[in-house]
Amino acid sequence: MNRCRQSRLLPAYVDRELDADQALAFEGHLRECAACRGAVEAQRALDEALASLPTPQRSGAGRARLLAAIAARVDAPPPVATRPSLAERLVRWRAPLSAAAAVLLLIAGGAAWRALRPERAATPPLAPQPPTEVVASEAPAAPEATEAPAPSLFATVANESALQGPRDELAVILRQLARGHAAAEGGELLTTFLVAAEPLRRRGVALPALLMVLLHDEDAELATTGAQLLAASVREGALRRDEPGLIASLERALRRPDRATAMVRALEAIGTRRAFESVAQAAALPHLREPALVALARSGRRDAIEPLQRALLGLLRSRPTDRGGDVALAERVAARIAIDHVEAVRLVAALARAGLADDVVRALLRRQSTTSVPLLAAALRGDDAAARRDAIELAVACDDRRLIAPLAEAAARPRDAAPVIEALRRIGGPDALVALAHVCEQRSEERGSERVATRDVEPAFSALAASLPDDELDAAVATAASAAPPLAATFADLALVADGGGGARLRAALLDHLLAPRELRARAALAMARRGERVDRDLCLARLRDLAPRLADANDGGGIDADSAGDGGLVAALLVLLHSDGGDEALQRGLAAVGWPSNPARVARCAAASQRILSERTIDRSVERLAALLAVGP
Amino acid sequence: MEDDRALAEAASRGDRGAFDRLVDRYLDRTLRICVRLLGNLDDAEDAVQETFARAWSRLASFAGHSTFGTWVTTIALRHCTDVDRARKSRRKHVAPLPAEFEPDRDAASRTSPSPPRQAEQRELLLNLESALAQLPARLRNALTLRTIEGLEYEEVAKALGTSIRSARLYVWEARQRLGRELGFDDEAAP
Numbered sequence: 173m174n175r176c177r178q179s180r181l182l183p184a185y186v187d188r189e190l191d192a193d194q195a196l197a198f199e200g201h202l203r204e205c206a207a208c209r210g211a212v213e214a215q216r217a218l219d220e221a222l223a224s225l226p227t228p229q230r231s232g233a234g235r236a237r238l239l240a241a242i243a244a245r246v247d248a249p250p251p252v253a254t255r256p257s258l259a260e261r262l263v264r265w266r267a268p269l270s271a272a273a274a275v276l277l278l279i280a281g282g283a284a285w286r287a288l289r290p291e292r293a294a295t296p297p298l299a300p301q302p303p304t305e306v307v308a309s310e311a312p313a314a315p316e317a318t319e320a321p322a323p324s325l326f327a328t329v330a331n332e333s334a335l336q337g338p339r340d341e342l343a344v345i346l347r348q349l350a351r352g353h354a355a356a357e358g359g360e361l362l363t364t365f366l367v368a369a370e371p372l373r374r375r376g377v378a379l380p381a382l383l384m385v386l387l388h389d390e391d392a393e394l395a396t397t398g399a400q401l402l403a404a405s406v407r408e409g410a411l412r413r414d415e416p417g418l419i420a421s422l423e424r425a426l427r428r429p430d431r432a433t434a435m436v437r438a439l440e441a442i443g444t445r446r447a448f449e450s451v452a453q454a455a456a457l458p459h460l461r462e463p464a465l466v467a468l469a470r471s472g473r474r475d476a477i478e479p480l481q482r483a484l485l486g487l488l489r490s491r492p493t494d495r496g497g498d499v500a501l502a503e504r505v506a507a508r509i510a511i512d513h514v515e516a517v518r519l520v521a522a523l524a525r526a527g528l529a530d531d532v533v534r535a536l537l538r539r540q541s542t543t544s545v546p547l548l549a550a551a552l553r554g555d556d557a558a559a560r561r562d563a564i565e566l567a568v569a570c571d572d573r574r575l576i577a578p579l580a581e582a583a584a585r586p587r588d589a590a591p592v593i594e595a596l597r598r599i600g601g602p603d604a605l606v607a608l609a610h611v612c613e614q615r616s617e618e619r620g621s622e623r624v625a626t627r628d629v630e631p632a633f634s635a636l637a638a639s640l641p642d643d644e645l646d647a648a649v650a651t652a653a654s655a656a657p658p659l660a661a662t663f664a665d666l667a668l669v670a671d672g673g674g675g676a677r678l679r680a681a682l683l684d685h686l687l688a689p690r691e692l693r694a695r696a697a698l699a700m701a702r703r704g705e706r707v708d709r710d711l712c713l714a715r716l717r718d719l720a721p722r723l724a725d726a727n728d729g730g731g732i733d734a735d736s737a738g739d740g741g742l743v744a745a746l747l748v749l750l751h752s753d754g755g756d757e758a759l760q761r762g763l764a765a766v767g768w769p770s771n772p773a774r775v776a777r778c779a780a781a782s783q784r785i786l787s788e789r790t791i792d793r794s795v796e797r798l799a800a801l802l803a804v805g806p
Numbered sequence: 807m808e809d810d811r812a813l814a815e816a817a818s819r820g821d822r823g824a825f826d827r828l829v830d831r832y833l834d835r836t837l838r839i840c841v842r843l844l845g846n847l848d849d850a851e852d853a854v855q856e857t858f859a860r861a862w863s864r865l866a867s868f869a870g871h872s873t874f875g876t877w878v879t880t881i882a883l884r885h886c887t888d889v890d891r892a893r894k895s896r897r898k899h900v901a902p903l904p905a906e907f908e909p910d911r912d913a914a915s916r917t918s919p920s921p922p923r924q925a926e927q928r929e930l931l932l933n934l935e936s937a938l939a940q941l942p943a944r945l946r947n948a949l950t951l952r953t954i955e956g957l958e959y960e961e962v963a964k965a966l967g968t969s970i971r972s973a974r975l976y977v978w979e980a981r982q983r984l985g986r987e988l989g990f991d992d993e994a995a996p
Contacts, residue, residue: 183978187952214990215981221934221988222953224927225842235833238851242829245859246822541823572823573830 176207186215243542342382343389345369346397362404380411384421392430399425399434403441413442423450429459436460440467445475452479465505472510480509481519488526503532511537511544514551514559521562530569537570545572552578560585567595576600580607583632584615593632597639602648605640605678608633609652609663616662626665633666637674645674645681653685668696810874818865825865829858832875835955836882842950843886845939853889857882872964879951879965887943930988937987941980948976949984 551563816824
C-alpha cells in the first residue's frame with residue numbers, strides 16, 4: 173500500500189494530465205519517493221503492454237464485406253409481428269378447406285354477410301348492365317389486339333346470366349369495404365374482402381373476373397376499391413398478371429378521371445411490359461399525366477425509361493408560356509426515378525443536360541446512393557464511353573467519396589481526362605491525387621512497367637495538381653507520406669515528373685513536408701534542381717535549419733555532411749539551388765545560415781555538382797551523376 | 807471533408823449516403839472496440855453491424871450533445887455489455903483472437919528480441935488479454951476507450967454515461983487491477 177500523500181497525483185501524472193509545473197514538481201518527488209516511483213514504473217510497463225496488444229483491423233475485402241453487411245442491415249425492413257401470411261390465407265381461399273377452417277370461414281363470412289344485409293337493402297341496386305354489353309365494352313383496344321386469343325374470363329362472366337345476382341352482392345361488399353376500410357391497403361383489404369366474399373366463392377363465382385367488370389361501374393368509389401383489390405390480387409398471386417382482358421379493361425377504365433389513378437396503380441401492380449406501355453400511353457391524358465409519369469419513374473423498369481425520357485424532356489423543353497408548370501412537374505417526377513440500372517443513370521444525365529435543376533439531381537442521387545454510387549462506379553470503370561461521360565457528369569452532383577477511386581481510374585483515359593479532373597477536384601481534392609497514385613501503382617503491377625504506368629497517369633496527375641490550392645497539395649503530400657511505402661513512392665514518382673505549375677508546387681510541398689520520408693524529400697530536391705525550379709529561399713533555409721539537429725545527431729555531432737547518403741542528397745540539391753541563384757557567395761552564406769562548416773572543399777564540391785547538373789542535357793544521367801557523387805540513389 | 811455533425815443531420819433526414827460516410831469513418835474504431843470487449847472477431851463484427859443498424863434507426867434521437875463517434879461508441883458499448891453478460895450467463899468461454907489479429911510478427915522481428923524474450927512477451931500479452939476479459943465491464947470499457955483508443959476523458963464519460971470523475975476512477979481502478987493481475991509492482995494507490 174502506497175501511503176505517500178503525493179500518490180493522489182499518480183493517476184493524473186500517469187495520464188499526462190498534470191500541467192507542466194505540476195508534472196515537474198511531481199517528477200522531483202519521484203526522485204525521492206520509491207513507492208511512487210515504483211507505481212509509475214508499473215503503470216508505464218502496463219502502458220507498454222497495452223500498446224503492444226494486437227490492433228484489430230479489417231482491410232480490403234474483409235472491410236468491404238462488413239460495410240456491405242451493415243448496409244444490408246440498415247436497408248432491411250423492420251421486423252413485424254408474426255401473424256398468418258396473406259399467402260396462407262389465399263391458399264385457404266383457393267384450396268379445399270379443412271372442416272374446421274370451413275366452419276370458421278363460414279362463421280366469419282356469415283357474420284360479414286349478416287352485417288351487410290341491411291346495407292344491401294338500403295343501397296340501390298347497381299344499374300343493370302346486360303352481360304353482352306359488358307363484353308362489347310371490353311372489346312380490346314389496339315394494343316390488346318395483339319394478345320393471344322385465350323378464352324376470356326369476361327366472356328365466362330358475361331355468359332353466365334345467373335351471375336347478375338352475385339355481381340350485385342359483390343358490389344355491396346365492395347361498397348362496405350370502400351367505406352369501412354378506406355385506410356386498409358393491399359393485402360389487408362384483400363383479406364377482408366376474401367372473408368366477406370367467401371359465400372360467393374362457395375357458390376362458384378369467379379371473383380377476380382367480377383372485379384374487372386366492376387372497374388367500369390358508375391360508382392367511382394366502387395370501381396376504385398375494385399381496382400385496389402385487383403392490384404392486391406395480382407400481387408398476392410390470386411390473379412394472373414396476363415389474365416386475358418385485364419389490361420384492356422384497366423385501359424378503358426383509366427380514361428375516366430374519377431377512377432384513373434387507381435387504374436394506373438393497378439397497372440403498376442401488374443408490372444408487365446404491356447402494362448407499362450399502357451401507363452406510358454396514359455401519360456398523354458391530361459388528368460393522368462403526373463400519376464402515370466410517376467408510376468413509370470418509380471417502376472425502376474428498363475422499358476419505362478424511353479417513354480419517360482421522351483415525356484420529361486418534352487416538359488423541360490416546353491414553350492416558355494407553359495414552362496413554369498411543366499418544369500415543376502418534370503422535377504416532381506424526376507425526383508421519383510428509381511436508379512436501379514445504368515439506363516436510369518443515363519436518363520438522369522440526359523435530364524441534367526436538358527436543364528433539370530442541380531438540386532433535384534443531387535437530391536435524387538444522394539437519396540439513392542446505395543444503388544446510384546455502385547452504378548456510377550461501374551459506368552466509370554466500364555468501356556461504354558457514353559455511359560462513362562454521363563457518370564462523370566453525375567459524379568459531381570452525387571459528391572460521394574466512394575467515387576474517387578473509379579474517377580481516378582477514368583482519369584487515366586486520355587479522352588475523359590478534362591471533365592474527370594474537374595470531378596475529382598470537386599469530390600476528392602487532395603485524396604484524389606493519392607487515388608491517382610494508387611491507380612498508377614495498380615497499372616504498374618498489371619503492365620509490369622512503372623514507366624508506362626507513370627506516362628499514362630501523369631497528365632491527369634499534373635492537371636489535377638495544377639487545379640488544387642497549396643493547402644490541398646500539402647494535405648495530399650501528408651496523406652501520401654503516411655501511406656504504405658510503395659504508394660508513397662509512386663506518389664513521389666508522379667510528383668517528380670508532374671508538369672506545369674502544379675508539379676512545381678507539389679515538389680515544393682514534398683520538400684517541405686517534415687513527415688515525408690527523407691528519400692522522397694531528397695528526390696524532390698533533386699527534381700527541383702534538375703528542372704531549375706526556384707523555391708522560396710526562406711523556405712529552403714528554414715527547411716535546412718529544421719533538418720540540421722537531426723542530421724547532426726545522425727552524424728555524431730559532426731554536423732551535416734553533404735557527402736553522406738540520404739539527407740546528403742537533399743542538402744546538396746538545395747545547395748545547388750542556392751548556388752545557381754547566387755554563385756559561391758550565396759552558397760557560403762547558405763552554409764553559414766544553417767550553421768554548417770563551410771570549408772572550401774565542400775563549397776567547391778557543391779558548386780561543381782551544381783554546374784554539372786545544370787549543364788547536363790540528359791536528365792537521368794545528371795541525376796545519376798549527382799547520386800554517385802553524393803552516394804544517394806536517384 | 808464534411809464534418810460529422812453535418813453528415814449526421816443529413817443522415818437523420820434519410821440521406822443514406824451521409825450515413826454511409828459516417829459508417830466508413832467510424833467502422834474501424836468501432837470494430838476495434840468491439841473486438842477488445844468481446845474477444846473475438848465474429849462476435850465483434852456482429853456487434854458492429856448491430857451498432858450501426860441501431861444508430862440508423864435511432865438517428866432521430868441523436869441530439870448532438872456528443873459527437874457522432876462518441877454516440878456510436880455508446881451504442882457499441884451497451885450492446886457489447888449485453889452480449890458479454892448473456893455470454894457469461896451461458897458460461898461460454900471467450901475465444902482467442904484470430905490469427906489475423908495477432909501481433910505484427912514482422913514488427914516483432916524488426917525489433918529483434920531474443921527468442922526467450924519473444925516468448926515472454928507472448929505470455930505477457932496472453933495474460934493481459936485474460937486479465938482484461940476478467941475486468942468488470944465498466945472498468946474494461948473505460949480502460950479500452952481511454953488507454954487503448956486514446957479518447958479524452960470527456961468522451962469516455964459521455965460514452966459510458968457517467969461523470970468525468972467517475973471515468974477517471976474507472977480507468978485508474980482498471981489499471982490497478984491489471985497491474986496486480988500481471989504481477990507489476992502494485993505498491994501505488996492514489
